[in-house]
Amino acid sequence: MMKLDTSNRRDWQGFTRILEVMTFLDEIDSSSKEDVQEAVDSFCELPPNPGQTMSMEEVVFWAGVASGMEYSRHADEGTIDPVSTEKMLVFSSIFAHSVKNAVVDLALGDLENEDNKPWKKLDTQMGR
Secondary structure, three states, X not given: OOOOOOOOHHHHHHHHHHHHHHHHHHOHHHOOHHHHHHHHHHHOOOOOOHHHHOOHHHHHHHHHHHHHHHHHHHXXXXXXXXXXXXXXXXXXXXXXXXXXXXXXXXXXXXXXXXXXXHHHHHHHHHOO
């Protein structure tokens, strides 16, 4: 499984965004056309000053999405044979699953870290 460095909080933000898109794709079959359009509009809206607010993980993810869409176009046109297309799908699915697990591990790690428990700080203040 992947090991992620989360010392930079912007990284967490990028991974959250990636997981949001992956979850959208998992649920796309049960979404209406309007819901899909709204989600895509939201995903494709650049934040103010993206060079300062987007993490490298998020930029690399979007480059991967673009490459995947281009690969899919070639597969649809028959430029890439079906066996190679299936192999790429299986290989990339393994990494998609790994990223989802890594993000869950990040969230659980933050929950287990005593320094990140805001409710613990509230308990000490309430006891005064």
